[in-house]
Amino acid sequence: MEDQFHLLFEKMKNEMLNQTKELKESITNNILEILDEKLQPVITENKILKTKVENLEREIETLKREKKQNNLIMFGVNEDERSTQDLIQNIINIFKTDLDMQFQEHEINKIYRLGKAKSSGKPRPILLSFVSEWKKNEVMKKKKNLRNVYVTEDYTKEVLEKRKTLQAQLKEERERGNIAYLKFDKLVVKEKTNNTNNEKRKREISTSPQNNNQPKKQQTIMPPINNRPNAFDVMRIRANSLSSLPTKATSNKE
Template identity: 60%
Template sequence: MDDQFQLLFDKLQIEMQKQNMELQTTITKNIMESMDEKLHPIIAENKILKTKLEKLEIEVESLKRAKKQNNLIFFGIKEDEKSNLELLQKVKKILKTDLSIKLEDYEVSNIYRIGKKPSDKARPTLVTFVNEWKKNEVTKMKKNLKDIYISEDYTNDVLEKRKMLQPQLMEERKKGNIAYLKFDKIIIKGNNIKNDKRKRETSTSPQCNNQPKKQQNLMPSNISRLNAYDLMRFRSNSLPSTSTDNKQ
């Protein structure tokens, strides 16, 4: 009897465990479905907000770039001026001497040193031009500057991306390609010297091969024409001689 009771008890215990597992699974499933129903509109709303945020970030970045569009940063200008007006006169003199560009006072809307004043080296100078075309005129001639370096006034986001692209830029230049950075993108062009050599080789080689063939084709026709001409000439010369002989 004790054994039968023990078996019955074990079966009941196993059955209760199964029911508990099924009940837990059912409750968990119901809770998850209920949570999904409640979270679904929240997730959809978050996606919409994320899209709006990305658009706002793009707009803010474009506004920052537009604000810096007419700016140039000058590096290497000796820092001994007493005012921004004296600093402007320095910039004007540099552009006139090195680039032969005359800059008027009214063509600059703002000029100042960037950062805190150090004791060992001169701070960069930011110049804001009134017109973009004047800024572009200076940029095109910047290679002729002596002891002065000019850079665009990039946003922090653009500077970060340019820094990340530096290893790829160096790698492309090692390959012999023409590579440079334009704002936050890298521009890569193939080596024009190699391409020109290949084009010249392909363009000249067929002409050299075809020339003997043309000469070979022309030679037999010229010979045949000359032979026919000589033959007709021989016949024309032979006819009068026979007629004079018969008269005599």
Template identity: 60%
Template sequence: MEEQFQALFDKIKNEMQKQNLELKESITESIMEKMDEKLINIVEENKNLKKKVENLEREIEYFKRLERYNNIIIFGLEEKEKSSHDLTLNLKEIIKQDLNINVEEHEVNKIHRLGKKMSENNKPRPVLCSFTNNWKKYDIMKNKNNLKEIYVTEDFSKEVLAKRKELQPRLTEERQKGNIAYLKYDKLIVKEKNGNQEKRKRETSASPSLFNKNQPKSSRL
């Protein structure tokens, strides 16, 4: 009789263990399914957030570029002015003399020296000049090689300047091949000498294109 009770007890025990194991597996499977669903949602949200951040970064870069679009940086302009007005007159005189281009005061949006003045350094600080329209800047940049005492460049960010410096060896290489090559913002543009087709060598960059078809027409340059 005792043996029968023991056998029955062992059977009940085994059955309970089996049910407990099945219950654990069922609970674990249910939890994992819910976790998978949540993880899928989290991953999808992260993807959407990443896209939004990338779009915001492109927009910020676009507006930063737009802000600099009418600017030039002048090097070598003697630092003798006492005010922004004097600085404007000095620059106007040189541009008129060397390029025969008239710069009216109302065409200058802002003008100032870059960096802190160092008494022990006789080298004049660069000048940032921002025009109210792009036409005046374009005229000056188109004829900048005729400037005698000063040197003029575009107003680029540090990141773009670093990219342009990185592309200089390839620019030189393409020109040595006889190709027409030049830098456009942070890209190397190459026109092969044996054809009219323009070949663009685009480097990886966070900069947005000003001609991005997704940009609204009113924002394109």
């Protein structure tokens, strides 16, 4: 009897546990569904706001680049000017001497030193802004001719950070022999093709003159067949000459 009560009790206990579990799952699912319904508009609005923020960031970056598109940063210019007018004249003289380019003061929009003066005496970089982007591009094309002065684009802070992170990869690609350079915030890599030997071989074949003065091969000219003596005629003549020899000998004895 006690065993039956014990089994019945265990059965009721298991059923209660199962019902409790099902009830919890049902309540949890209902709560989650209600939360999903409440949160769905918030999630949708959040996605829309995120897209708008990304678009605004792109527009701001574009505006920053447009603002700096006429600017140059110059390094290594001696800091011995006493006024902005002196600095302008120094820059004009550098462009005239090194780049053979004529500049007028009205072509410069603004110019000033960046940062605070250093006690070490190292010259501060110069921000130079032109009235037109065309003038800036002309300077960038000839910047390799500058002596003791280095010129670069006026990049935004975000672009400078990206370029800094790409320096290690840039060095690695150049060590591999590839043509690599930075273009704004991107690394451009071009594989170097080794066609020197093929081009040299093609050039040698195409440009080698034919030697027309080479001696011609000697040609053996055979006589015509009709002029050759007939073998039967030769044998007949030889036989006749041999047959006539004894007759002459006997006649001499007589």
